[in-house]
Amino acid sequence: MTTHLSVARTLDRCTVLGPATRAVIWVQGCPLRCQGCVAAETLPFEGGTSRSVAELADWLCRLDGIEGVTFSGGEPFSQAGALAELLDAVRERRPDFGAMAYSGFRHEALRRGDPDRLALLERLDLLVDGPYRAPLHGSLRWRGSENQRLIPLTDRYTRALAEPDTTAGIELSVDADGSLSWAGVPPTPGFREGLEKQLAARGFVLHTEARRER
Template sequence: MSDVISVARTLDRCGVLGPGIRAVLWVQGCPLRCGGCVAAETLPFEGGTAHGVRELAEWITGVGGIDGLTLSGGEPFSQAAALVRLVDLVREGRPGFSVMAYSGFRLEALRRGDDDQRALLERLDLLVDGPYVAARHASLLWRGSANQRIVALSGRHPELADATDSSAGIEITAEPDGSMSWAGVPPAAGFREHFEERLAARGFSLRHGDDDTAA
């Protein structure tokens, strides 16, 4: 089982990518190429930063005041073995920790996946599945297009049955070094392009990565 994860970005606290306040881990690398992907810089398997699974588990369990972990990317199921290890280590210290993942693959395909992919699926409470389809973009809870689903894989979040299916919005964070980051699923198509154009027009130098303007 792999003890290293290729990471595109991390965020200590986020209130727009799953229920409650969550740590978010974006992995690097995705075999899919969905048109209009909001995190295109995470698609190549080259790049990212290698982090040890135990190091990441210590980061997550050390963040106070959070309810769970959301895995995004990139494609988390492309690094399923290491993420299984990560979830297990996190839950050793926080047994009731909620874990959610995004995947460009449908649940049915993941259930036919390899042993590691099925093992990761078994550890999730929530899955947002399916590829992003720009032509079906909509203002939906935690997802970008109408073909995508929020799938409850455990009984940990019964409140979702009564949740309003509308966008949770985005969060923009100004970092101490003057950089800016944002997280969430834009309710309107083309948000990222317009947002970055406006920043550029105001003299911001845009880069994409762990410490720069990123989705």
């Protein structure tokens, strides 16, 4: 039986959600409801697109010039078993493939979790943990609020983590249908609302599959 993931969005190349240039997979569904979430459309477990692990592994292995993949959402650890399986499938062909994930849960809680969550943790190089807290919003690297931590799970990204802890910025892209999508962690609160208002006044439509602040 083929394992599937419920996926909200994928991105071939991104430089603002982890070290170097990497692909991103946003999963669909999250049990948490962080106030200030900028991608509320990824919270319901209904919706998304069903993608097989084999299909996603083929996609990642075909991409040139990427260092690894970042899992965001939604809540990646709600689909931990399938994501662990995905990393195994990719690393059979690309052994030196990096992996990073976001989670609204604390690392300590994930370590007390079920076998699937432990399996994903064992395959990650870097974890950003903790829920997004709007009162603690900061201009931080790869995360939205000061309570969130960058937790190295291997020594792969030691050099990257030694760089200044400041925002990596936002990347915008115009899709084939003329709509706009973005990736990254907003350096200021209220980013999405302000951007949508300004773009709407100019006739642009912002895709709703955006990275959520955790």
